Amino acid sequence: MSEFLASALVAFREAFEAVLLVSIIIMLLKKIGASDRIKFTYLSSAVSVLIGLALGGAIYYIFRGFPEQALVEAGLSYLAAAVITTVIVWGVRHGPTIKQEIESKLAQSLTPIGVTIVTFIFVFREVLETVLITAPYALTAPLSTLSGVGVGTVAALILGVLVYMVGLRVNLRTFFLGTSILLAFIASGLVGYGTHELFEWFEDRGVSLGPIENKIVFLDVGENSLMHPSNVIGGILSVMVGYYPYMEIGRIILQGGVLVALLAYILTAYGIIGSPRVHPQARSGKASPAGAVEKPVR
Numbered sequence: 001m002s003e004f005l006a007s008a009l010v011a012f013r014e015a016f017e018a019v020l021l022v023s024i025i026i027m028l029l030k031k032i033g034a035s036d037r038i039k040f041t042y043l044s045s046a047v048s049v050l051i052g053l054a055l056g057g058a059i060y061y062i063f064r065g066f067p068e069q070a071l072v073e074a075g076l077s078y079l080a081a082a083v084i085t086t087v088i089v090w091g092v093r094h095g096p097t098i099k100q101e102i103e104s105k106l107a108q109s110l111t112p113i114g115v116t117i118v119t120f121i122f123v124f125r126e127v128l129e130t131v132l133i134t135a136p137y138a139l140t141a142p143l144s145t146l147s148g149v150g151v152g153t154v155a156a157l158i159l160g161v162l163v164y165m166v167g168l169r170v171n172l173r174t175f176f177l178g179t180s181i182l183l184a185f186i187a188s189g190l191v192g193y194g195t196h197e198l199f200e201w202f203e204d205r206g207v208s209l210g211p212i213e214n215k216i217v218f219l220d221v222g223e224n225s226l227m228h229p230s231n232v233i234g235g236i237l238s239v240m241v242g243y244y245p246y247m248e249i250g251r252i253i254l255q256g257g258v259l260v261a262l263l264a265y266i267l268t269a270y271g272i273i274g275s276p277r278v279h280p281q282a283r284s285g286k287a288s289p290a291g292a293v294e295k296p297v298r
Helices: 002-031 035-063 069-108 112-140 142-166 172-204 232-241 249-269
Strands: 215-217 246-248
Touching: 002 035, 002 069, 002 112, 002 142, 002 172, 002 232, 035 112, 069 112, 069 172, 069 249, 112 142, 112 172, 172 246, 172 249, 215 249, 246 249
Parallel strands: none
Antiparallel strands: 215 246
16 A cells, blocks of 8 residues: 555656656747647657666566565665655756756757657656656565556646646646655655665674664554555555654664655745745746746647
8 A cells, every 4th residue: 555655646746747848848849830849759758658667677577586685675765765855856956947948958959859859858857766766666566556656647647638738727836845745755764664674684684783773663553454554544654654563763763864854955945944945936836847837839
């Protein structure tokens, strides 16, 4: 359950951002009278997704039979948490000016190859982030992870169509603020899970790490309990707040530290606490990663 929810949230955030970026590229091509090149944006997007699927499959088949499974899961969890952190930071720093960045790259080359490359760069980044972030979930629950990615992607595509084709107004500041906060919890949970796996790896080798590996039991629940992470309530709490019935002291310190740091950065960046760091347009609630929402040219 927790793998499905986390994967769905990550895929929804990343896929919706990809849809927005592609919409911006299409809108710009229409404005400059280069509608004949729009088909290359679709082609490049499809290629990006196919490469991402192949990469995700390769990661799964390479690492699923790795002898040091606990060490692999710990490493992938830390990597995924690092990727989420870059996603959050990148969104704050580049989100409000992404439209200008796209315009600048398109201005350098409006040839079919140029449009294809620009689209690929922006879309594949989102695909790659999705693959890397969901990799640790895929190793433990491949079907749940794949289902979550599928559901999240479809939901993002539906929302993207409603925004672009129907003209649905979405408060993108609230959207990215909310999903960034949820991603912060997922990142801290991944750090916690990776730390737990690392402790188990040391324990299997008879290595004692001292007091930091001592466990604190918060709830004494069995696998059949709704509060267990593999079930509904426990799964939701596991994704939303990094919950687990018991945690090692070292895990609590690292997981809590990462969560506090990311939340402080996000809330400060969006002006919830302290002085805001985001672009004024982004704070208005009418901005998007494009810098400003414009009515699509049809």
